[in-house]
Amino acid sequence: MKKVKVGIIGAGRIGKLHAENLVRIPQVEIKAISDIFTDKVKPWAEGLGIPKVTRDFEEILSDPEIEAVFVCSSTNSHVPVITKAAQAGKHIFCEKPINFDLEQTQQALEAVQKYDVKLQIGFNRRFDHNFKRVREMVEENKIGDVHIIKITSRDPEAPPSDYIKVSGGIFIDMSIHDFDIARFLSGSDVEEVYVQGAVLVDPVFAEHEDIDTAIITLKFKNGAIGVIDNSRKAVYGYDQRVEVFGSKGCVTVKNDFPNTAELTTDDGVYTDKPKYFFLERYQEAYIEETKAFIESVAGDKEVPVNGNDGLQAELIAHAAKKSFDEKRPVKISEFIKDTVSR
Amino acid sequence: MKKVKVGIIGAGRIGKLHAENLVRIPQVEIKAISDIFTDKVKPWAEGLGIPKVTRDFEEILSDPEIEAVFVCSSTNSHVPVITKAAQAGKHIFCEKPINFDLEQTQQALEAVQKYDVKLQIGFNRRFDHNFKRVREMVEENKIGDVHIIKITSRDPEAPPSDYIKVSGGIFIDMSIHDFDIARFLSGSDVEEVYVQGAVLVDPVFAEHEDIDTAIITLKFKNGAIGVIDNSRKAVYGYDQRVEVFGSKGCVTVKNDFPNTAELTTDDGVYTDKPKYFFLERYQEAYIEETKAFIESVAGDKEVPVNGNDGLQAELIAHAAKKSFDEKRPVKISEFIKDTVSR
Amino acid sequence: MKKVKVGIIGAGRIGKLHAENLVRIPQVEIKAISDIFTDKVKPWAEGLGIPKVTRDFEEILSDPEIEAVFVCSSTNSHVPVITKAAQAGKHIFCEKPINFDLEQTQQALEAVQKYDVKLQIGFNRRFDHNFKRVREMVEENKIGDVHIIKITSRDPEAPPSDYIKVSGGIFIDMSIHDFDIARFLSGSDVEEVYVQGAVLVDPVFAEHEDIDTAIITLKFKNGAIGVIDNSRKAVYGYDQRVEVFGSKGCVTVKNDFPNTAELTTDDGVYTDKPKYFFLERYQEAYIEETKAFIESVAGDKEVPVNGNDGLQAELIAHAAKKSFDEKRPVKISEFIKDTVSR
Amino acid sequence: MKKVKVGIIGAGRIGKLHAENLVRIPQVEIKAISDIFTDKVKPWAEGLGIPKVTRDFEEILSDPEIEAVFVCSSTNSHVPVITKAAQAGKHIFCEKPINFDLEQTQQALEAVQKYDVKLQIGFNRRFDHNFKRVREMVEENKIGDVHIIKITSRDPEAPPSDYIKVSGGIFIDMSIHDFDIARFLSGSDVEEVYVQGAVLVDPVFAEHEDIDTAIITLKFKNGAIGVIDNSRKAVYGYDQRVEVFGSKGCVTVKNDFPNTAELTTDDGVYTDKPKYFFLERYQEAYIEETKAFIESVAGDKEVPVNGNDGLQAELIAHAAKKSFDEKRPVKISEFIKDTVSR
Structure with a gap:
């Protein structure tokens, strides 16, 4: 079984939640997490066995081994992060909403389409x-x-x-x-x-x-x-x-x-x-949504909740x-x- | 305990229902019921011990012993029946709605107010x-x-x-x-x-x-x-x-x-x-609403659901x-x- | 529809309960009720329209019009009352238990069998x-x-x-x-x-x-x-x-x-x-058990809860x-x- | 936080269940597991990061770093394993029943008492x-x-x-x-x-x-x-x-x-x-019972379900x-x- 290597962008409450769920999925390896408060994040990341904590999310995008990223940063950063991640060929799991502005949301979806990556939205329910x-x-x-x-x-x-x-x-x-x-x-x-x-x-x-x-x-x-x-x-x-x-x-x-x-x-x-x-x-739904995303990435299947959703x-x-x-x-x-x- | 003598106007499904509930209230005596199909109604009325069945509801209104009437006839007859009953000084229990036309409903309420009788609406729920x-x-x-x-x-x-x-x-x-x-x-x-x-x-x-x-x-x-x-x-x-x-x-x-x-x-x-x-x-709510009306009439109290309702x-x-x-x-x-x- | 004429023996709480339920069954006519406290019972009986109140239950048994009796007197009287009622050819509804003594219970059941009357026990549940x-x-x-x-x-x-x-x-x-x-x-x-x-x-x-x-x-x-x-x-x-x-x-x-x-x-x-x-x-079960008994008597059918029960x-x-x-x-x-x- | 190092004796269904729960408790380190079918157990143990799989449970008891053992072997082995584990000064979690024979059960409890170790019984409910x-x-x-x-x-x-x-x-x-x-x-x-x-x-x-x-x-x-x-x-x-x-x-x-x-x-x-x-x-109860045992060992507190239970x-x-x-x-x-x- 090939492991799916992932990076997490943003280590706030929801970023940490996804990380803690992901470490329990045998098929997943978290390679890095980015956050502006690296000092706060490091001890927690070490405890989970995440080898790299960085201030710069672009370091995650430039890691060729990383297949997929979880976008858990603030809403106003979603569109630029999605766009760059798509350009870098990463599959994307993004928290809701994509953006407060409809036009920007559509721009992000266009990038996803253009670079042919998967995008799953965090509608956990x-x-x-x-x-x-x-x-x-x-x-x-x-x-x-x-x-x-x-x-x-x-x-x-x-x-x-x-x-x-x-x-x-x-x-x-x-x-x-x-x-x-x-x-x-x-x-x-x-x-x-x-x-x-x-x-x-x-x-x-x-x-x-x-x-x-x-x-x-x-x-x-x-x-x-x-x-x-x-x-x-x-x-x-x-x-x-x-x-x-x-x-x-x-x-x-x-x-x-x-x-x-x-x-x-x-x-x-x-x-x-x-x-x-x-x-x-x-609690269980958060675990299930990440499992479903990982399976879509690993098996190259449709994500269950896409950008149009x-x-x-x-x-x-x-x-x-x-x-x-x-x-x-x-x-x-x-x-x-x-x-x-x- | 003084009995409340009542008449029922209309012996369709709901008129019969009220009659069957009223006969079980010891404080009530049903003196008469009116309906255009007197032949159909008579055997049923006899079984219940209702002494008089008439085609003409005005006979009920002109009986001085009758204190209260139940208006269970078709909706379009409600306003004239209420108006005449109020004029005759009878307290009134009327099925909903009073009328399809708001102005007519208000006319009925004016008659009720003018002749100072009680009006309860059949909101059984x-x-x-x-x-x-x-x-x-x-x-x-x-x-x-x-x-x-x-x-x-x-x-x-x-x-x-x-x-x-x-x-x-x-x-x-x-x-x-x-x-x-x-x-x-x-x-x-x-x-x-x-x-x-x-x-x-x-x-x-x-x-x-x-x-x-x-x-x-x-x-x-x-x-x-x-x-x-x-x-x-x-x-x-x-x-x-x-x-x-x-x-x-x-x-x-x-x-x-x-x-x-x-x-x-x-x-x-x-x-x-x-x-x-x-x-x-x-089933029980229908019994309770008639009991409440009879108590209002017998005790000269406010009805629990009035014309304004x-x-x-x-x-x-x-x-x-x-x-x-x-x-x-x-x-x-x-x-x-x-x-x-x- | 022929009416079933009944007598009630004992006007304590349960006797009154059965009487009040029986008056609501159109097929039933209560002809008499017996109790040692006739003075206390009379006003209540009149209110229900029961024409006769007697101190002596044998007056009920000797009324040839009465087809069935409800035995609601104290437990120690059940066996003699059942025995005499059976001799008089009355169908019997008796409260539980028939008796505290098994042999006496069996004597009562033998009388019921000998005179071929119906006996229903008050297992209302x-x-x-x-x-x-x-x-x-x-x-x-x-x-x-x-x-x-x-x-x-x-x-x-x-x-x-x-x-x-x-x-x-x-x-x-x-x-x-x-x-x-x-x-x-x-x-x-x-x-x-x-x-x-x-x-x-x-x-x-x-x-x-x-x-x-x-x-x-x-x-x-x-x-x-x-x-x-x-x-x-x-x-x-x-x-x-x-x-x-x-x-x-x-x-x-x-x-x-x-x-x-x-x-x-x-x-x-x-x-x-x-x-x-x-x-x-x-409440409803008490009504249903009396209805079932009356139907058994009127239709000459098996009672649903018999002496053996x-x-x-x-x-x-x-x-x-x-x-x-x-x-x-x-x-x-x-x-x-x-x-x-x- | 000092880690509690544990060994697991028996890798059947219940032994595996405890192991999979224990790896999720940050305070625990599983050092070894014993089972007679080592070949079958090894791949699973590696996946969980358990470094040692042995056929001989005494190797676990002789490891001075191991503080506590989980006895998940067949019921007939419970008493000798408990006795030896107590002698080796290990705290013990044992599945129910301790033994089919009351005298043997009491011998095991005596060993536990003599060597002053903790014994928790697996009454997960x-x-x-x-x-x-x-x-x-x-x-x-x-x-x-x-x-x-x-x-x-x-x-x-x-x-x-x-x-x-x-x-x-x-x-x-x-x-x-x-x-x-x-x-x-x-x-x-x-x-x-x-x-x-x-x-x-x-x-x-x-x-x-x-x-x-x-x-x-x-x-x-x-x-x-x-x-x-x-x-x-x-x-x-x-x-x-x-x-x-x-x-x-x-x-x-x-x-x-x-x-x-x-x-x-x-x-x-x-x-x-x-x-x-x-x-x-x-599922949750199994996790909770192991957490409670680990806390008792780490904090030197009474176990919640002891040998007398x-x-x-x-x-x-x-x-x-x-x-x-x-x-x-x-x-x-x-x-x-x-x-x-x-």
């Missing part, structure tokens, strides 16, 4: 045991034609004000995962979006011209309709449920819980609250923003000139 | 053990400030084409119950409505310029936002669930099932499907229709000139 | 929507051959000391229902019993040479094995669950709850506790008592001389 | 997220005094005939885990056992004088009573549930499932079956066997002469 099972049931025609898709997606706590400021807003920062899941479950692109939003959790969102609570209606190209409800703060933990209703039935998934213990007393029935946040809930989710996010700003339903076609797909 | 418990939890501040309300309301099968034609459309015929529950659970009136609708169940709905599937977004006056999803056909039975999410938590109710049996085999886990339709699911739900239904027709969010204020409340 | 569904699944061979039966049966609170004294002990007073359900679900008689019991709830049980907590192991004639766990006090309400495990799968039933509301907060997930006691839980449950109760007293497994055959079945 | 949560609730007095403990423990399929022959029988091979969980949850030793058993799954069990289905009643020293039901074959997967009922309430745990997807169709509600077997269900479970198993053979309740004291505890 597609690999979740629950959502994957829903998709299977839809594909196996268990619910017939899809009529309604419902997604509940609520975070356990709002990010700090500093983060909100640079997040790009709720739609491209948070709802983008739900837009991807909506496309994944329906098997269809989205045609139109309408948003009813509000600032109910914390007035700080209003200061950044952002909202914290939203109900987003979707119209799909295949005729189905859908709704996403988002909140930046569910005090009880991470709320991640979906429902797909169709002509032959309905499939739902509930949250995951840390245990199944149920205590019944004179006061009623009590169980623990759901798993706290994405690290707990999507990244672009489509960003298109919906932009339409959602416009819908909220202009208080009207907005068609995706208002944003599309000439999209690239790969 | 407020008396359901599940929805009532959710409302209690909201009132007890268990979930804090209300942020999001979600209502799933799906019928097990579409009505026949003849009924669709005269139903007034999905919003005033079916969603109207959900509009009332939305107001009940939030404790707030609705400010704005947006509808994303489709014909996915049966093309016959399109023939009657109606739809069979809808996602309805609501903005409440208290700042909360909400969403209702409706379908005319859930093959698995009556789907009646709600969720209220707030600053301190979330309360949900699931469907009711005929039993709790769970069969686990090599194929998976199996349970029976939910209760079939409103007669099974809301009927009007508000109709206003939302009209706004929903306009939103669907004009493909835009519609404010309730576009419809209000001078509403009457009682 | 067989008519419960949950247990009935389990039995259906067993009969439909959904779980294959039955290997293990588990019954959890716990009361919400212990009866008063006065009652414990005359109850006959936990096995014949409380577990007897579970013995019947065990036979019902397995479709088999019981061969052997072993009891591990304790006084854990209240020392008053020890004063009456009784226990309040028990684990009862059963060996069935068809080879299956089973276990019942009983407690006189579950602080959270009536705990009534069963499980049948077999070669092809397992079916379980959970408790019934007053609603499906689920509140999730920072503290965890909360739901209301189960229905409180038998009046709430078995009463006797078998009593045999198991006696074996359980002996097992607890002698600290050893006890065979039912130790008690059987010549049982009568009808 | 104590580390399961569900059972651990139940124990916490019992310890936090959420359910008050413990009255009843119920354990359901069923395997998805019977082992092969060759295994049954040398397994020591259902009680010491399978139920032993449940005996330990019963002690763990109740916080009490067991006083008396009664077994009702049968051969219902496969007649091959009878050929080996074994059974495949059992209901085991337990009496605890603290007054509580309990019941375990075992089956060698639940076609739907691994069935691992417990319930503890007490004066203040009841706590139950359900099985774990691979996902939360619930499909509702015209046929009913369907979910996938439980996780298949111990490798899926107790192993002995007590074996005592119950022997009493269960005798109860089944002699068809009577058997006291644990019939087996105890002078037990050693450490």
Whole structure:
């Protein structure tokens, strides 16, 4: 078995998470990781057995042995890094979103196409045991034609004000995962979006011209309709449920819980609250998405979530923003000139 | 204990249902029932011990012993019957909607106000053990400030084409119950409505310029936002669930099932499907709403669901229709000139 | 439709319950009720439209129009009442147990057989929507051959000391229902019993040479094995669950709850506790058992729970008592001389 | 951080499982593994980075750097290996049971005590997220005094005939885990056992004088009573549930499932079956038990499951066997002469 040699660009929380998952995959060898804070990163990298830590990501791209890179740096660096990595012939795993600007996203996708490398976007939820099972049931025609898709997606706590400021807003920062899941479950692109939003959790969102609570209606190209409800703060933990209703039935998934213990007393029935946040809930999904990427690279197969999936989710996010700003339903076609797909 | 003497106007399915529930309330005496098909009704009425069956509802109104009437005739007769009953000083229980036309509804409410009688609208779901418990939890501040309300309301099968034609459309015929529950659970009136609708169940709905599937977004006056999803056909039975999410938590109710049996085999886990339709699911709620009305009459107390509740739900239904027709969010204020409340 | 005319013997809690259910069955006419406290009973009987209240149950037996009687008097009167009712040619519905003494029970069954009347025993749980569904699944061979039966049966609170004294002990007073359900679900008689019991709830049980907590192991004639766990006090309400495990799968039933509301907060997930006691839980089952008896009488069909079912449950109760007293497994055959079945 | 250097004795399924878990614990270094099939084991050991594979386990014991050993060889080798390891001053993790013979088990415990080494028994279920949560609730007095403990423990399929022959029988091979969980949850030793058993799954069990289905009643020293039901074959997967009922309430745990997807169709509600077997269900528990052992060794703390826990479970198993053979309740004291505890 030939090992896939990889480099990781960016050693923040998500870069470290991917590295720790990758070292457990026998088929993978992490050759290098780049980060501007090399001093902080070195002891951790040594513990994992990563031989090289560099400040300059281009050193990773110039290593001819490295086949694939994980782009885990800040969003504004994604497009230049993807472009250079593609030029260097590296396959790319990139966190979402590709970019806040649609034109730049398309430029990155063009580079990927031109240099014929693979690009997988970090929509980890597609690999979740629950959502994957829903998709299977839809594909196996268990619910017939899809009529309604419902997604509940609520975070356990709002990010700090500093983060909100640079997040790009709720739609491209948070709802983008739900837009991807909506496309994944329906098997269809989205045609139109309408948003009813509000600032109910914390007035700080209003200061950044952002909202914290939203109900987003979707119209799909295949005729189905859908709704996403988002909140930046569910005090009880991470709320991640979906429902797909169709002509032959309905499939739902509930949250995951840390245990199944149920205590019944004179006061009623009590169980623990759901798993706290994405690290707990999507622990396995993060492992699965990197495995799938490595298998695509090693076996020269299609990646399961490609650049077009990244672009489509960003298109919906932009339409959602416009819908909220202009208080009207907005068609995706208002944003599309000439999209690239790969 | 003084008995409350009542008359019933209309002996269709719902008139009969109310009669059969009323005979079990010791405090009630049904003196008469009116229907145009007296021959059909008589044997059934005798079995229940109702002494008089008449073709002419005015005979009921002119009986001085009768204190209260149940208006269970067709929707187009509601306004004249309410008006005459109010003039005759009878308290009134009327099925929903009061009328398809907002002006006529308001005329009926003016008569009720003028003659100072009670009017209760047949929003039976407020008396359901599940929805009532959710409302209690909201009132007890268990979930804090209300942020999001979600209502799933799906019928097990579409009505026949003849009924669709005269139903007034999905919003005033079916969603109207959900509009009332939305107001009940939030404790707030609705400010704005947006509808994303489709014909996915049966093309016959399109023939009657109606739809069979809808996602309805609501903005409440208290700042909360909400969403209702409706379908005319859930093959698995009556789907009646709600969720209220707030600053301190979330309360949900699931469907009711005929039993709790769970069969686990090599194929998976199996349970029976939910209760079939409103007669099974809301059996107790129908009894509770008539008891509440009788208590209001006997004790001269406020009715729990009054004429304004009927009007508000109709206003939302009209706004929903306009939103669907004009493909835009519609404010309730576009419809209000001078509403009457009682 | 010919009406079945019935008399009720005993107007305590259970006699009143049956009467109130019977008045709602159109096919039934209650002609008389007997009780030693006629003054207390009269106003209630009038309210229900029962024309005659008597101190002497023999007046009921001598009424030639009365076809069937409900024996709801104290346990020690059951055998003489059944015997006289049988002699008078009345069909009999009798509460459990028939008697504390096996020989007397058999004498009653002999009278029933000799005078060829029907006798139904008040094992209401067989008519419960949950247990009935389990039995259906067993009969439909959904779980294959039955290997293990588990019954959890716990009361919400212990009866008063006065009652414990005359109850006959936990096995014949409380577990007897579970013995019947065990036979019902397995479709088999019981061969052997072993009891591990304790006084854990209240020392008053020890004063009456009784226990309040028990684990009862059963060996069935068809080879299956089973276990019942009983407690006189579950602080959270009536705990009534069963499980049948077999070669092809397992079916379980959970408790019934007053609603499906689920509140999730920072503290965890909360739901209301189960229905409180038998009046709430078995409300429908009591109605169904009387309907079934009336149908058997009217249609001259077999009753669904006959005298032998009463006797078998009593045999198991006696074996359980002996097992607890002698600290050893006890065979039912130790008690059987010549049982009568009808 | 000083590393704990360990050796593994036996590279069968469970030895490999522990090794694969241990390599992920940064504090551990596996120095050697012994097995009679060195050729088969070598490639796997290299992949994991284990430097030495030997046929002779004494080479592991003679390595002065190795602090602790995992005894994963066949049951009949446990006592000599434990004895020699104790003499060599190694801390010991040993799979259950220590031995089929109580006297030999006690000899091993005496060696452990004499040479003052730690001994942890592989009762992995104590580390399961569900059972651990139940124990916490019992310890936090959420359910008050413990009255009843119920354990359901069923395997998805019977082992092969060759295994049954040398397994020591259902009680010491399978139920032993449940005996330990019963002690763990109740916080009490067991006083008396009664077994009702049968051969219902496969007649091959009878050929080996074994059974495949059992209901085991337990009496605890603290007054509580309990019941375990075992089956060698639940076609739907691994069935691992417990319930503890007490004066203040009841706590139950359900099985774990691979996902939360619930499909509702015209046929009913369907979910996938439980996780298949111990490798899926107790995956995390195996990791947790090794972590706990390593922490005990590194920090010189008490092990969470010690030799006495192993002995007590074996005592119950022997009493269960005798109860089944002699068809009577058997006291644990019939087996105890002078037990050693450490």
